[in-house]
Amino acid sequence: MNDQLLVLKKFPLVVPQNRDFTLYKGFIQAGSEEFYICLHVPHYPFLNDLSIRCSWELSVILQGHEKNLNEWTKSCSSLFAYLECLQNLIMKCLEAGTAASLLHSDHHLLVKTYKHIISELEVLGLDHVLHVSSSLNEVKLQTVDQAGRNHILNLSLGMNYPSSPPVIHADLPEQLVRNIKTGSSLAAIYKSFVQQVSGLQMFWEVLDEVDRECWVIDPDNPTRKDMYRRIVIGSNVSIQITVDPFNATKRPDIKFLGSERAIIPFKKSLTEKFQFWSSDDGFIQNLKFVLGLSGFPAAPADTGHPQDLLHQGECAICFMARLEGELPSQACDNEKCGMLYHLSCLFEWLQTLPTSNKSFNYVHGECPNCSMAISCPKPSLYEN
């Protein structure tokens, strides 16, 4: 077979892998360089559906030429012609030089960066390292504080590390994350992080006490960075306290939220007693004292899982499942919405709107939730 002979003569390193000549593996030469390729020619001797896999270096060189490669599968009359085109292209790219130099400098730089990161991690001590991503660009470091609380420092190392500093994420109050020095090395950053953590012991002790003793309604699941707590202090009244991370035992900022009437006695007590807040006593004890409370209301047992406002199967307008015995029968057809409505609720809303369209016994309008078209029959049709 002529084509195969030509291939063998000019590309001796591209070796057929089967008797049908549909699979080739080997190396294609271009100048002084050789690149690994694997060709799949499913309909040999025809070139349609031809596919190439190649080494990473060659794929970088060929980047942007995918269109050519594809066209040649149509324009070339034989595999030999195709390989010649490919070889010429590689030569041209190499001569232009840009791809190759880019390739080598990048390569070199990456290896240098990796080596640098690994040596820094070794200096830091691997027992502090919780996780390193496979491309070394995400590093998680861990420390355990005096009270046994775990703290994690997330570092994102860019391509240019160490010339550009890593991005730091940590579950600490914002201003303290900013205090972490991004300076010299991973070990120095870690040291600075541990320092910040140890300076916050009193802060977390106070907040842990608040979380233990009080019914906290916001944040839902407090994290180490949250400086505020919304606490229920009576029926219809809550306070939002903000603890100073640098001086946790002093009187926090206190805001009252709730009905004016319910707030008055607490506010009065605070006005009289705030100056007697003593940093030597416990935080909760102080808080009870200035608010004139004997104890904080406990969280009701069922708030373990905050309930949804609208439960499964309820009408999104009246929030009830059964309205005068009827279950919600109208559903929005939009899959992503799927809201349920009672016939009478939806009808009443749609006919309130001048934009809805009434025709015969139907009213056509928009779903109150997602604004997709929705129609609703007149409820009287269903009476008796």
Place this chain on the structure above:
Amino acid sequence: MNKSFRLKRELEYITKSPPPGISCVPKGDSLDVLDASIVGIKDTPYESGVFKIEIQIPEKYPFEPPCARFITPVYHPNIDVAGRICLDLLRLPPKGTWRPVITLSGLLTSLQMLLTQPNPDDPLMTEIADEYRFNRPEYIRKAKECTMKHAFQSI
């Protein structure tokens, strides 16, 4: 339609898991007038202020939007000296965008957002809107001053 059932459910929800910096409770014994407050968001001229809002629930709620009014004076392009609020969410279509699936919790969160992001293209207070557009530092100064004077809880 059972208005009080829905209202009770909404109030219970706000009490147990309120959105950050928001509260809403009945003013008296009836559920027709509510006392709400929102805490101004950090890094805005309203930061740390507690703003009282009175909410009136209309007879046809939720087919008609609640009527909300700031009790605490606010310096803001979309809130006038009487505390009236210009927000499309508070009006029925076609002029507004009220829909019966909007909840009190959502409404109050929107009001908190309105403080953060005024809409000078639909102002109630044209002078403040112009100031907001063309002399932002002055707007910020006045809004902060107003917040300190009226919205700070003095002890």
